[in-house]
Amino acid sequence: DAGITQSPRHKVTETGTPVTLRCHQTENHRYMYWYRQDPGHGLRLIHYSYGVKDTDKGEVSDGYSVSRSKTEDFLLTLESATSSQTSVYFCAILSSGNTIYFGEGSWLTVV
Amino acid sequence: SQQGEEDPQALSIQEGENATMNCSYKTSINNLQWYRQNSGRGLVHLILIRSNEREKHSGRLRVTLDTSKKSSSLLITASRAADTASYFCATDEWTSGTYKYIFGTGTRLKVLA
Known part of the structure; x- marks a missing residue:
């Protein structure tokens, strides 16, 4: 499973x-x-990172920001959540064999 | 727009039949991958085919790649109820010295027992 952990797994926010x-x-x-x-x-790709402090935008990056201050952690921030950001969010890594492995997902509901 | 587009969007077959799904993409690629997603779960990698390969097998899975047509197909032979899932193709995009992976909208496969 490539050791990927997402948190929280479920969240309801205003x-x-x-x-x-x-x-x-x-x-x-x-x-x-x-x-x-x-x-x-x-x-749909939101943001991605190719190293510590190296990030770039994907196809649906508006309203999202990311940070990667250390190799093992990649944070996705919704600065001001909107109902249109209610979704399932998946984190993924690219292995040395060019295979993508996914986390189990984070279910976010914005009410 | 999506780099990879699967068709059909949904497919319903009887157990034991073969299932074929197609993926089309727009730009040149280094490799194309297929993934399966069971309801409510993350995506699981099935198979990777490189741009210089035309066909690849893994168990009951057979993937073909036609780079001249920018298309790939996934064949699942002798399907089982447990194959019921959504299937996605993903293509790599090399942009500004970095890799992005773009997924299609998926094919929902239902295998009836």
């Missing part, structure tokens, strides 16, 4: 509040990704 999702990996992989999954849209 509109306008900040939310941070954490992705932790134990195997020192360079690349980490945050995706969101919504019905009819598949998985």
Whole structure:
């Protein structure tokens, strides 16, 4: 399972509040990704990181920011949560064999 | 727009039949991967095929890649009820010296016992 842990796994928050999702990996992989999954849209890339302090935007980055201060942690922050950000969020890593491994997901509901 | 687009969006077959799903993509790739997702779970890697490969097998899975048509297919033979899941293709995109992986919208497969 590539040692990926997401937290929290489930969260309900109010509109306008900040939310941070954490992705932790134990195997020192360079690349980490945050995706969101919504019905009819598949998985869409939010942000990704290719090293400590090296991040870039994906296709749906508006309203999200990320940080990677150490190799093992990749944080996704919703600065001011909106109902449109209700979704399932998946963290993933890229292995040395170019295979992507996913965490179990974080279910976020913004009310 | 999505790099990978699967079709059909949904597929319903009887146990024992074969299931074929297709993926089309837009730009050149180094590899293409297929994933399975059971309801409420994360995605699980099934198989990777490199751009210089045309066909690959893994158990009951057979993947083909046609880079001239920018398309791939996933065949599941002798399907079982446990194969019921969503299947996604993912393609790599090398941009500004970094790798992004783009997923399609998936095919929902239902295998009826």
